Amino acid sequence: MKKYVGALCTLALLAVSLPNLFAQASQPSQPVDPTAQAPATPAPVTPPTFPRSEGKAEPDRADVRVYMGTIVRDGDTYVLKAGNAKYLLDSQKKAKTYKGKDVNVTSTLDKAKNLIHVEKIKPSPSM
Numbered sequence: 001m002k003k004y005v006g007a008l009c010t011l012a013l014l015a016v017s018l019p020n021l022f023a024q025a026s027q028p029s030q031p032v033d034p035t036a037q038a039p040a041t042p043a044p045v046t047p048p049t050f051p052r053s054e055g056k057a058e059p060d061r062a063d064v065r066v067y068m069g070t071i072v073r074d075g076d077t078y079v080l081k082a083g084n085a086k087y088l089l090d091s092q093k094k095a096k097t098y099k100g101k102d103v104n105v106t107s108t109l110d111k112a113k114n115l116i117h118v119e120k121i122k123p124s125p126s127m
Contacts, residue, residue, distance in 0.1 A: 063108050064106060064107070064108055064119065065106075065107065065108070065109065066104050066105065066106050066107075067080055067082055067087065067104070067105045067107060067109075067116060068082060068102070068103070068104050068105075068124055069081050069082030069083075069087075069102070069103065069105070070082075070100070070101065070102050070103070071089075071095050071098040071099050071100065071101060071103055071121075072086075072099070072100070073099060074086060077089075077092060078092055078095035078096055078099065079095075080095075080103070080105055080116060086114075087109070087114055087115070087116045088113070088114060088115045088116065089105070089115075089116050089118055090115060090116065090117050090118055091118040091121075094118055094120075094121050095118070095121065097121075098121055098123065101123055101124075102123065102124040103121050103122065103123055103124050104121070104122050104123075104124045105118055105120075105121050106118075106119045106120045106121075106122075107119055
């Protein structure tokens with residue numbers, strides 16, 4: 001009989017304390033500050049930056065510019081991808097050696113054809 005009374009008391013104690021244990025777990029760990037206010041506007045999101053699709057002018061020749069981007073394959077041709085723009089390269093042989101790499105292309109641009117006339121291509125340290 002003593003075994004049953006002891007087990008019954010243990011179950012009663014467990015039944016009374018169980019709701020309190022769950023109630024403490026759902027409460028926030030830090031007290032809420034009633035004077036604190038939520039920010040009125042969310043923080044601005046900085047848009048991603050892309051390299052300029054316009055090239056930098058060479059000091060000695062106004063029509064020659066350096067374009068920065070990545071050489072990628074577009075169909076059966078290699079193009080220079082700079083930001084969201086793609087430029088066809090007239091020197092596929094030079095471009096092929098830099099496939100998938102970030103480069104600086106010294107060239108002139110034919111805007112009507114979106115074609116870059118390559119003078120030289122060199123790897124870019126970083127973009």
